[in-house]
Amino acid sequence: MSQPLEFTVGGLLDAVAARFPDTDALVYVDRGIRYSYRQFNEVCRQVAKGLLGLGIRKGDHVSIWAYNVPEWVILQFATAKIGAVLVTVNTNYKSAELEYILKQSDSTALFLVKSFKDTDYVATLNEVVPELQGAQPGMLSSATLPFLKHVVFIGEETPGGMINFERIMALARDVSDEELAAAERSLDCREVINMQYTSGTTGFPKGVMLTHHNIVNNGFNIGECMKFTEKDRLCIPVPFFHCFGCVLGVMACVTHGSTMVPVELFDPLAVLRTIEQERCTAVHGVPTMFIAELEHPDFPKFDLTSLRSGIMAGSPCPIEVMKRVIRDMHAAEITIAYGQTESSPVITQTRTDDPIELRVATVGRALPDVEVKIADIETGAVLPPGKQGELCTRGYLVMKGYYKMPDETARAIDAEGWLHTGDLAVMDENGYCKITGRIKNMIIRGGENVYPREIEEYLYTHPKISDVQVYGVPDRKYGEQVMAAVIVKKGVELSEEEVREFCRGKIANYKIPRYVKFVDSYPMTASGKIQKFKLREMAVRELQLEDGGEMA
Template sequence: MGKSLHFTMGQLLEHMAIKYPDNDALVYPDQGLRYSYKEFNAICDGVAKGLLAMGVGKGDHIAIWATNVPQWVILQFASAKIGAILVTVNTNYKAVELEYVLKQSDTTTLFLVSGFKDTDYVETLYSVVPELRNAEPGQLQSERLPFLKNVVFLGERDYAGMRRWHDLEVLGEGVENDQLSAVQKLLDEHQVINMQYTSGTTGFPKGVMLTHHNVINNGFNIGECMRFTEKDRLCIPVPFFHCFGCVLGVMACVTHGSTMVPVETFSAEAVLRTVQTERCTALHGVPTMFIAELDHPAFDRYDLSSLRTGIMAGSPCPTEVMKRVIREMYMTEITIAYGQTESSPVITQTRTDDPVELRVATVGRALPDVEVKIADIETGQRLPPGRQGELCTRGYLVMKGYYKMPDETARVIDEDGWLHTGDLAVMDENGYCKITGRIKNMIIRGGENIYPREIEEFLYTHSKVADVQVYGVPDVKYGEQVMAAIKLKENTSATSEEIQDFCRGRIANYKVPRYIKFVDEFPMTASGKIQKFKLREMAIMELQLEAAGSVETA
């Protein structure tokens, strides 16, 4: 059995500020920002008081649309200290998606930065809420977003209708400590504190409701799997709006008194520089991030010898990439984690002392106090080791539900409390799981079930292949055919025939990709997940398979 923590997030941070007052909590080397746990807690208190002064209270929804800026982590704790619910907005969203999330979540207050990549957040917001330009700060009346009253800009510039971050700090000075304490006494660890929208490959995004208890205990157990102590320093280049950043990153650190060293927006060199400058002992990333770091022309110029552990997750982790990270980045204790937002998010994780074979071939075993079963897709019955079925989980980690979507919630959490992940998996007799695909990504070719992951792992062994995604495309005769989108290594070239010849005789003929497309990049979500459904849509158009796709099957 694991050790269960019974804190609210505010209580957790106060506990750490007493236990490790002078330890670095939050460090941004490029900005010269360095807060100890004592300082970080005091800053979060100040902002919590500012929120109270602005009229934000327990149960109110406040949204943040920002890259990994320092204010993001401060708000994560400041909002939790008063029981407000932090709604995390995907940094890649445009106007339609922003409006949907703010409306569906009943957000009363929005915090935002100036923009990200090609999106100007301020102009996007004005287009969604034109009334903001003429509103007094805090007095917004919007026809499309009736709940939204406050907008706070995370910077120094003045924008019409918005407060600045500094104004919030000043407002907080007028609130007594006793008032904040009184609010904190009313909070309960099982109340919802965080709402994240699943990127949803089908239908509209759903707001996943997570509690203090969900994210604190999941973060603690994740940190335990990496053997975190107050001496560890974690480089966090994965986005905070996603559980990978705010739970596997922030909460794994704060539950252990470890140091958070975020990278504001991902670049391979920024990560390498940050690890070297701050002597980071741990690094998180999705596989594409680790590939970019390993392949960076300046890789050899950086000293990464301080690294020990970290997490590769977010999408299937190629065996060859894992081996290179262990060998070339000194991450001998790197772990693999698997889960989804609905399970706050980690269900299984490898341990630092697992043999390399298990760390490259499985997603580990259940975290402490977490139940995992592999269920028959048809009957829901628990399957024995070695049989493929749907991975289901139960325990403290399961979300409260989807916000205002009871039917959707009932679809994924059954009456016995099991969360159905939609992922196909096989578990061995020691509880180690292999994810074999998504139920809906499975390719069925002429009655044969094909699991893309298996073909991807095989193609990674080709000397010219840097990254690969395998998916099904429609076919009149077989129902579906196998297609591979391949990113080649720098300064190499290959033909479709060469790749197919490499496969023939080494994997079953029906698994050899019928179509091969060479790409420079894959369509991604902002959290680094490759969108196979988009690759499939593009292929249907390029290969003119629309007619095959409309053939009805039983």
């Protein structure tokens, strides 16, 4: 095995800035922002000093609730330079989810933008923390969130109780370079630096603790699979709050001195324009993003001949889409990646020279320095090539654990250090893996992981619902859609729209059931376990989803 990188995230940026000082590090086409690695490192250093000036220290948890604004990627490195843990909040979250994340993570600070799509972030936060409006900035005292002291606003016209991001830059003037250097010297690359929430079968999101070591090495190996160098320019339209954005995007670039070219909010036209203007050599996306780009009426007008590589991940890739990305987008070396947040996140990836059949029929082979095995679900024995079992992985990429959930951690990582993914897979003689199903009843809708138990727990709070089972059904556009089979309490009536309305504003839109079916009972096993696969089969027949469902 090769020697893993021993950098902290901040130390990595220092080293790359010294090696490629004048190479573009971060470019925002629409904002006219263009930082070289020297300039980007300096901005991150200033914000790190400002965080120290605010009173944030090593080990403190700092949440960020924002789409792909420049401040997001700056904070990723600024927090890392002082050893604060960046807690990434899904941009689609609503009030109940936000409250849970801030509370469970013990966040002392929250950075946020004004709004995203149909959600007013400021109003949502005030709903969760009514004390904020009248609070002195930096002196928040919340009954619900006792740890939360600072709310930092990214944008103009700072709302009550918050301070502006620009103030962080001003606070940096009162902190010396030596104070920052002392903070950096105190860090160890095996310490936690990032916390991302992934829903669990328990119904409650779990904070996945990732270290400098996890994401630096995973980012490096991902970039190696795409053959990244300082000459590559990656268009990043996938969200930073996902590992897809902040590891497969940001860390893959920075480990190779490549240029990050983010798109703030996904829009197919903005992606095409960005690739053309910046002569991007790579682009990331889930299949639905690539489809939207290819099918945009203005697609033929753009010169995409600079493209070479990138990653398609998040859900299975249709072969025709892959062929068009290679032929029409010129990304002949596009790769497929598979993993999960708990593995930092990539476990397997195709290589740039793999034939198209392998890039569509498989999720590639293990990254360098990563072990993968297919284990028998009943006995745990390692299975030979061609046999289906659970995909397990071991190595530098395995998370530190779930925050404050030792039992959940022990269930995910066994005594020998193997992370159990819960995914069913088959491996061939050359190590290429094919994902064949899921042990867990997780739904993947448009690249978003949706855990039925979480939605069920919420719907159980509806006064008219006696029981509910949530499961996925096929959908041509999103891969899967959410469906709920509801048993209504005796003597009351409930409509599909009432169920959906109950969810609006409380859970993310992508988790709201697309289909609602009212039933009197569920199909059961002899031992009394509900058979969700039978509910799914019935729905496929009744809704005529055999061909992949409607184009919703």
